[in-house]
Amino acid sequence: MLAKSPIDVMLTATDLAAAKRFYGDMIGLEVLIETEELVTFRCGGDSRLVLTRSTVRTDEQQTKASWRVADVADEITDLRARGDKVAEYDEPGLRTIDGVADVGFALVAWFVDPGGNTIGLLQFKDQGLA
Template sequence: MPLSEFSVRASIAVSDIGRAVDFYEGKLGLPLAHSGPSANITDGSRVYRSGGDVALNVFQSATAGKSEATMATWYVDDLDSIVDELTQAGVGLVRYDQLEHDARGITERAGGGRIAWFQDPDGNTFAIESDR
């Protein structure tokens, strides 16, 4: 049975689950699917829904924020509206010196479309992309 027959979700390590809840639920507005333990931390893990399905597992760990790579990407229809909502919620966009960004922090995506990046409180990087 190939893995392509099963759902997949991103797992994100955070240093403080309480601070992560404020960010992922409060600022990003992700709905909680369920919570549970993470290693020996009671209620140290949260699973969030996005796009109608379970999509993101956030768990407390000493390895939080160690990767500089983009951890997950949301593909959206209206990038401008999403950027506005995130900015109004207090989420800052990441700007990379080697790329040209517009005044709001959005850049042209290789191959067409546009993209913007943001980080959680631990420095985990996420992207928002749109074909327009």
Template sequence: MFKEVHTVLPAADLKRAQSFYHDALDLDPAEVHDGFLVYRLDSGNAFEIYETSNAGTAKNTQIGWVTDDLDGEMTRLRTRGVVFEDYDIPGMKTVNGVATMDEMKSAWFRDTEGNFVCVSEML
């Protein structure tokens, strides 16, 4: 059986990505290796960022976090320079960067490497 899961994100510039995750998200890597970083959250979850020329090519959500206060988190991130995406597509429209669905509300932004990051609050 699988024991855990974690996300792996691409970065064209690993130093730039590390700066963004530190400055905007207040996250620092638990491990720094040649060509990749490992981040570990207090929850026990982890994700990696690795250097590759493929960064920024995905058009889908690549990592998502859950928070108890989406509005507060968005305010905090905006003060750190994060810009939230706006969507108006069939089945989803954002208002001030937030899409409200039956059981959650979510907001998306891109990191410096073009990865789509989602922050959600369960309702």
């Protein structure tokens, strides 16, 4: 049953107004629901991104969500044009070149939202996985 149901990604934000501006203006998502405690955005297909108010900013660097994209380089060019900072990594096992890392099965880029959430952009090399 759940395998056929949509799922929403839920992230936290200490400043919902800043998060709303970031995802609405910077990323270009449409607001579906807004209350004092959450903002829900429409994403591709029937997916949604929900930001809930939190009193604590996340410090975890792990990827919290990823968009599947057709061309990661085009997406980061667009993000940079809107003023977003794409993350750069140069660590053992993870190195980006102009914001993009080749992780074997995919090309990946990341950015960090105002709540400290690391968000990925994922371009599968095998289009059958996309």
